[in-house]
Amino acid sequence: MQEIKDMVCPFCGCLCDDVTLEIENGEIVATDNCCAIGNAKFLGKNRLKNPIKKVDGKWVDITYDEAIDTAVDILLDADRPLLFGWSGTHGEAQCVGVHMNEILGGVIDSTTSVCHGPSILAIQEVGHPGCTLGQVKNRADLIIYWGCNPIEAHPRHMSRYTTYADGYFLDNAFRNRKVIVVDVRETETSNVADEFIRIKPGGDYAVLSSLRAILRGKGDMIPDSVAGVTKTQLIQVAEMCKTCKFGALFFGVGLTMAKGKYKNVRNAIEFVDDLNRHTKFTLTPMRGHWNVYGANEVMSWMTGYPYAVDFCRGVAFYNPGETTAVDILARKECDACMIVGSDPAAHFPHSCVEQLRDIPMIVIDPFQTMTTTLADLQIPVAVTGIDAEGTAYRMDGVPLKVKKAIDSDYPSDTEILTRIYDIMLEVKGL
Amino acid sequence: MMRVILEVKEQLKPNLPIEAECITPKNFLDPEREFHVWKGNKELDLTDIFHVRKDGNAKSAEQVEITIRGDSSHIKRVGEYMDGGKIIIEHDIGMHCGNFMSGGLIEIRGNADSWLGREMHGGKIICHGNAMDYAGSGYRGEKKGMRGGLIEIMGNAGDFAGETLAGGEIIIHGNAGDMPGVDIKDGRLTIMGDCSRPCGNMAGGECRVFGTAYDMLPTFRNEGPTTIDDVTVTRFSGDYTSRGLGTIYVVNCKYMD
Incomplete structure (x- = not known):
């Protein structure tokens, strides 16, 4: 049995880089330091063995060469192809995807548009007062979790960076670091909070506005209760935030996807901005997929826009609400689709899934998913972090090299996409 | 011709x-x-x-x-x-x-789809049906939306109508959706029907709601009753998340408390 240390976990945006894997006969048999979700991914079974294609409603096994030719044909025939997913693969593959989208004249979008897309829209309006997770771990004496439940969704976030982590500049970090949780219901995370603010659904904007008004000395005008939160608690929380030495606000989809969406996040950023007149305060989105931040980085540096980039006219156009995958699918505006490392059939609204069913769809994914059932072609690939390697970005924007643990015969996402791209260049005479 | x-x-x-x-x-x-x-x-x-x-x-x-x-x-x-x-x-x-x-x-x-008259400077748009989201708004990340001209919508408008409005006038004869006039800086937004959460983060300009404003934001100060064209309305100043230089007139409003 072989033991490999300091592996990076390819599950959530925490990208824990202290995982130990035990390998036996070329297979991962156990993990250490990993959370339950990461463990399940490392030990995942039921990989698709070879490419499959739907012929007359039945799945047929095909070779990689055939699969690549079919994929090229489907994408080149389309007038408005949609290339979606990308958060479950490494940066190098994302680069090829953007190049491919440019010569196809398609729309490329990542899962950002259904999670923290609104955060980015807000950041484009008022900026991002952010910092690395290392800063939070070593300095922050006040943590706010707003609309997120890290104990269940980012299980090691609190032990690595906040509540349960030691801080270099903090004495007795566990006792002296205060945690405020804001949510619409009690959660595992709210149970360990020093202060729990329970908001009525859709009330985030009003509560943030009230906190901002209190910070500006306008507390007198705030009514006794705002969206289920008492004025006394609002004043107390504003005071906690103002008097801390270093505060860090983390927020999740509970804020970005609640009524008001990006304007909620904008209000949160401006709240943090106001707090910086009194103390040091930062804000970090709790990114979900392990490399969703990477997808934003890659698209930004290659096209100028972080997601939902429409290349139909040969130049990049960006307008979430118009060029985002859900909107394009719901309006039935695309006529072919390629999904890379994502499972939209499990997560998208019904009308979008219907459109995925009705158009030719290619899936590039190691596993069988809900999306497989609607696909016309699936190409299995290696899993980054297990039998493929590449670059990923942590939720705070720090790039990490995700190493591979074992060798396999599966090609990586980069290899498959590059082969598809090369044939496209040849067909187009470029 | x-x-x-x-x-x-x-x-x-x-x-x-x-x-x-x-x-x-x-x-x-x-x-x-x-x-x-x-x-x-x-x-x-x-x-x-x-x-x-x-x-x-x-x-x-x-x-x-x-x-x-x-x-x-x-x-x-x-x-x-x-x-x-x-x-x-x-x-x-x-x-x-x-x-x-x-x-x-x-x-x-x-009907008109979203972004009707986006970043409009002048002229007139009349929509006899409904308009979807972002009528008379700005572009993503832009500080200013519509700066001049008139948009008149006879039906309803979707969410974020007049977002970052910085001049000109928008008249919605039906209802507006959520957050009309959010981040409004100047200009005038009139809603003859209902809406929810008007003018969050208002920095200037004027909004008139002749129906009910649901989930009215608590950071606007009630300045008492007044009349517009013989209709009794309540005047609010705000948004006090910033300097409170804007004005909202509403006939009815409800808070989320």
């Missing part, structure tokens, strides 16, 4: 969006001009999408009247950068109709 009639042909893939920013009165003044539109990733001639009929002559954009007939609900960017003349749309129109418009008139007899 020049009359241009554009009748939408039956489309093979009817849901694919068509971008036709070339449809402005000024462009039809030049008889030699080629008109290109985009359908997905294919560049087509205007005649691939429309039956085009042109009668009469014109010396300036003001003398040109364009009529769009048939199903134009997927045609985007009609009247973008329009500076004079008239466009009549007999049915529904796609997104971004009248973007950056500075003069002239667009009359939509059906």
Whole structure:
């Protein structure tokens, strides 16, 4: 049995880089330091063995060469192809995807548009007062979790960076670091909070506005209760935030996807901005997929826009609400689709899934998913972090090299996409 | 006077969006001009999408009247950068109709899709049906939306109507959705029906709600009753998340407490 240390976990945006894997006969048999979700991914079974294609409603096994030719044909025939997913693969593959989208004249979008897309829209309006997770771990004496439940969704976030982590500049970090949780219901995370603010659904904007008004000395005008939160608690929380030495606000989809969406996040950023007149305060989105931040980085540096980039006219156009995958699918505006490392059939609204069913769809994914059932072609690939390697970005924007643990015969996402791209260049005479 | 009639042909893939920013009165003044539109990733001639009929002559954009007939609900960017003349749309129109418009008139007899009159500077848009989200708003990340002109919507408007409004006037005769006039800086937004959470983060300008404003934000100060055209309204100043230089008049309001 072989033991490999300091592996990076390819599950959530925490990208824990202290995982130990035990390998036996070329297979991962156990993990250490990993959370339950990461463990399940490392030990995942039921990989698709070879490419499959739907012929007359039945799945047929095909070779990689055939699969690549079919994929090229489907994408080149389309007038408005949609290339979606990308958060479950490494940066190098994302680069090829953007190049491919440019010569196809398609729309490329990542899962950002259904999670923290609104955060980015807000950041484009008022900026991002952010910092690395290392800063939070070593300095922050006040943590706010707003609309997120890290104990269940980012299980090691609190032990690595906040509540349960030691801080270099903090004495007795566990006792002296205060945690405020804001949510619409009690959660595992709210149970360990020093202060729990329970908001009525859709009330985030009003509560943030009230906190901002209190910070500006306008507390007198705030009514006794705002969206289920008492004025006394609002004043107390504003005071906690103002008097801390270093505060860090983390927020999740509970804020970005609640009524008001990006304007909620904008209000949160401006709240943090106001707090910086009194103390040091930062804000970090709790990114979900392990490399969703990477997808934003890659698209930004290659096209100028972080997601939902429409290349139909040969130049990049960006307008979430118009060029985002859900909107394009719901309006039935695309006529072919390629999904890379994502499972939209499990997560998208019904009308979008219907459109995925009705158009030719290619899936590039190691596993069988809900999306497989609607696909016309699936190409299995290696899993980054297990039998493929590449670059990923942590939720705070720090790039990490995700190493591979074992060798396999599966090609990586980069290899498959590059082969598809090369044939496209040849067909187009470029 | 020049009359241009554009009748939408039956489309093979009817849901694919068509971008036709070339449809402005000024462009039809030049008889030699080629008109290109985009359908997905294919560049087509205007005649691939429309039956085009042109009668009469014109010396300036003001003398040109364009009529769009048939199903134009997927045609985007009609009247973008329009500076004079008239466009009549007999049915529904796609997104971004009248973007950056500075003069002239667009009359939509059906419904308008999102971003109607985005970043408009002048001129007038009348929509007889409903308008979707972001009527008279700004672009992503932009500080200022509509700066001048008038948008009149006879039906309802979607969410974020008049977002970052910085001048001009928007009148919505029906209801507006969530957050009309959010981040408004200047200009006037009138809603004859109901809406929710008007004018969050208001930095200036004026909003009038003649129905009920639901989930009214607590950071606006009640300044007492007044009247507008014999209607009793309550005046609010705000938003006190910033300096509170804006004004909202509402007939009824409800808080989320």
